[in-house]
Amino acid sequence: MRLSRQFFNRSTLSVARDLLGMYLCRRVNGRIVKVKITETEAYCGTKDKACHASKGLTPRTKIMFGPPGHTYVYMIYGMYHCLNVVTEKEGNPSAVLVRTVEIPNPKLQITNKFQNLNYKSKTSNNLELGTYNLALKLDGPGKLCRYLKIDEKLNGVDIIKSKELWIEEGKKEQVKVKRGKRIGIDYAGSYKNKLWRFWI
């Protein structure tokens, strides 16, 4: 079941927590890949100094000011992309960053092309969609975007309706959620200590 608009039209902290265990789905090269979300961070509005929207409404941040359930994808450090999903009602610019996903059933994703790779070459260096990969965890927003071929072309996509990128409800499972400080935002004043990072 695809997640509804209402799911994202809630407090960002709730969405960040509830996205854990959900499945991020991406269509690329005619194949659909589903990966389990296991780590997220909440970026909460204009007051949150770590949130890009704290800079106000700019060409880059405008998508966050729009309705929930849309992607906010941006380039970071010149070479990586980060995937966020806009949360809360329109005009309340917030988003959840997807930091880590896991590939639940890697054997289903073997392709002939890569089957003969030896162990050493199966590192995150040559991560490709469909690669048989022993590192089943895609930890880090840049890495998972590279793997799932997510870039600025997917900025602003409506994930309630898109055939390229969406999120599905996972199996109902009881998961122990841990929380801690967000990564890489030391400049954010008092907001750097908020426990707005969630993982399982």
Place this chain on the structure above:
DNA sequence: GATAAGATCATCT
């Protein structure tokens, strides 16, 4: 194991 540095560019000042 820890720490440092380089890659590389959109965005904002």
Place this chain on the structure above:
DNA sequence: GATGATCTTATCA
């Protein structure tokens, strides 16, 4: 002109 919601590789210990 500086910076960053990152990642990899190199160099230490």
